[in-house]
Amino acid sequence: MPAVTLTTLNGLKAKGEKITMLTCYDATFAKAASEAGVEVLLVGDSLGMVLQGHDSTLPVSTADMAYHTACVKRGNAGALILADLPFMAHATCEQALANSATLMQAGAHMVKIEGAAWLAETITLLAQRGVPVCAHLGLTPQAVNVFGGYKVQGRQEAQAEQLRRDAQALERAGAAMLLLECVPSALASEISQAVSIPVIGIGAGSGTDGQVLVLHDMLGLSLSGRVARFVKNFMVGQQDIQGALAAYVAAVKDVSFPASEHGFSA
Ligand code: KIV
Numbered sequence: 001m002p003a004v005t006l007t008t009l010n011g012l013k014a015k016g017e018k019i020t021m022l023t024c025y026d027a028t029f030a031k032a033a034s035e036a037g038v039e040v041l042l043v044g045d046s047l048g049m050v051l052q053g054h055d056s057t058l059p060v061s062t063a064d065m066a067y068h069t070a071c072v073k074r075g076n077a078g079a080l081i082l083a084d085l086p087f088m089a090h091a092t093c094e095q096a097l098a099n100s101a102t103l104m105q106a107g108a109h110m111v112k113i114e115g116a117a118w119l120a121e122t123i124t125l126l127a128q129r130g131v132p133v134c135a136h137l138g139l140t141p142q143a144v145n146v147f148g149g150y151k152v153q154g155r156q157e158a159q160a161e162q163l164r165r166d167a168q169a170l171e172r173a174g175a176a177m178l179l180l181e182c183v184p185s186a187l188a189s190e191i192s193q194a195v196s197i198p199v200i201g202i203g204a205g206s207g208t209d210g211q212v213l214v215l216h217d218m219l220g221l222s223l224s225g226r227v228a229r230f231v232k233n234f235m236v237g238q239q240d241i242q243g244a245l246a247a248y249v250a251a252v253k254d255v256s257f258p259a260s261e262h263g264f265s266a
Contacts, residue, residue, distance in 0.1 A: 019211075026075070032241060049223070073106065080110065111132075114142045181204065229261070
């Protein structure tokens, strides 16, 4: 299989084929997930919670992200590697440039940044310097203390309108991809159609151009014991992890996942 690039992802959106993404933090799972057909491996700062045992993603450093990105690169068999800029790593444009360089040199093909329209200048600078950016909108876990918890975003019309505007502003600024987390399914679907770049959803319904889940969640593992509404345990009915990864890819591709019960209403 040829390596997945941004061109591949744009092509999938153009032909209406769903994009598959999973978080990944090490070489063994990178090999397993990429060989199962997962197109994008997200080295998410969720590693602060699922690997390091913190109660939020805030303690994660750029050095942590670079270490896990390099691990994923060693096992990857052709997926596109997307790495998170962790909390405060893009507080200024200069920090965003330096920390993105660290992640790209560790093996990322694209970086993901949580924020909103205020990221426009940062995204333009990164894109001009050869760093494709995925902008993460909606429930951005690094802002959990601003939101007062992990809450669905965009339920009120004013918030929904702000998200529509943010998405379009970030596409204009040069974002190569968007990720929408925990937004009402109808709104996520509308935004996906309004922009020309691929939109990946988590807790955002089936109308986005692709889906992502945290690897440990879809394997039925939970440190806290809490399982979010948008999670499906793909180990159920499978004999091994390879089976669960293949079932996830198949379910995203045939749009049987996410089902309506995994999404949120306005
Ligand atoms: O860090 C992460 O794993 C993420 C996903 C929840 C989308 O950003």
